[in-house]
Amino acid sequence: MNIQPAPAHYRATADLLHDKTILVTGAGDGIGKAAALTFAAHGATVILLGRTESKLDAVYDEIESAGHPKPAVVVMDLASVTEEQCLHLAQGLADEFGRLDGLLHNASVLGERRPVESATYAAWQEVMQVNVNAQFLLTRHLLPLLQASPSASVVFTSSGVGRAGRAFWGAYAVSKFATEGFMQVLSSELENTSNIRVNCINPGATNTSMRNAAYPAEPPTNNPSPNEIMGVYLYLMGDDSAGVTGVSFDAQ
Ligand SMILES: NC(=O)c1ccc[n+]([C@@H]2O[C@H](COP(=O)([O-])OP(=O)(O)OC[C@H]3O[C@@H](n4cnc5c(N)ncnc54)[C@H](OP(=O)(O)O)[C@@H]3O)[C@@H](O)[C@H]2O)c1
Incomplete structure (x- = not known):
């Protein structure tokens, strides 16, 4: 596994992502x-x-009130998403934008935090569906749009427990190992045949609802806010990372 720290002192230019269309889950x-x-x-x-x-x-x-480029909203429940919905999404994006320059796979669920011996299959399936299967479906059907970009970036979201398993992290940890694996497979397939780079980010402990659910006794202020870890997200989405692929970055 190729694990690297976030590039030190990276500063994105104000117009780094000008003219890029990026989907964020x-x-x-x-x-x-x-x-x-x-x-x-x-x-x-x-x-x-x-x-x-x-x-x-x-x-x-x-975004609109800040005067940034007009975004688009796609309401989609990844716990129940179908192949047909992904095809429909891809067609809609093709009609409206013609290509996709970035795909950030970020949505995930934590699932149950308990020993395997008392884990439920329903919770296991939901985590695998949202954190792994939906990523496959979206990636599979958005690839033609990414291939239409002169320089595209696919970013998966990993976790520390996706690199070393830990007791009671169950399906979530397994789903993040799968995410790291999917990133490596896709990166290797596309490396010499396309303009698409594929990498992972492990955000590290970050002050969000998911972190608060996983560590309810921890003071939220112990961890950085999401805004404080955006450097590596910008680096990977912008063309400063052209040629970088197959790497799992630590945001912190
Ligand atoms: N925070 C951390 O410390 C930390 C550490 C390591 C890795 N990560 C990873 O970082 C990513 C973001 O985590 P976060 O902390 O920002 O979590 P979060 O605050 O819980 O946000 C997760 C987002 O995913 C969406 N989502 C969940 N289930 C979905 C579904 N079925 N369909 C569509 N969207 C769905 C949520 O939608 P709703 O808002 O509608 O619920 C929410 O917007 C995740 O991949 C997580 O595993 C986080």
Whole structure:
């Protein structure tokens, strides 16, 4: 596994993502929301995908009122997404934008935190569906649009427990190992045949609802906010990372 720290002292130019169209999953909250707002502030047209329309609309309004490029909202529940819905999404994006320059797989669910011996199959399946299967479906059907870009970036979201398993992290940890594996497979397939680079980011402990659910006794202020870890997200989405592929970055 090729693990690297976030590039030190990286400073994105204000127009780094000018003219780029980037889809962010889980864009209504937490790290995905910060990424969507940050990409838009650097000139990208952002497609905000998530399951809670009111949260996506709030991000849309924030981007629009800041005067950034007009985003788009896609309400999609990744726990039940079908191949037909992904095909429909790809067709809609092809009609409207013609290509995709960036895809940030960020949406995930934590699932149950308990020993394998008492884990439930329903919770296991939901985690694998949202964190792994939906990533496959979206990637599979958005690849032609990414191939239409002169320089595209696919970024997966990993975790420390996706590199070393830990007791009671169950399906979530296994799904993040799968995410690291999917990134490596896809990167290796595309490395010499396309303009698409494929990498992972492990955000590290970050102050979001998911972190608070995993560590309810921890003071939220112990960890950086999503806005404070955006450097490596910008680096990977912009062309400063051209040629970088197959790497799992630590945001912190
Ligand atoms: N925060 C950390 O410390 C940390 C550490 C390591 C890795 N990560 C990873 O970083 C990523 C972002 O995490 P976060 O902390 O920002 O989590 P979060 O605050 O819980 O946000 C997750 C986002 O994913 C969306 N989502 C969940 N299930 C979905 C579904 N079925 N369909 C569509 N969207 C769905 C959520 O939508 P709603 O807003 O509608 O619920 C939310 O917008 C995840 O991949 C997570 O595993 C986080």
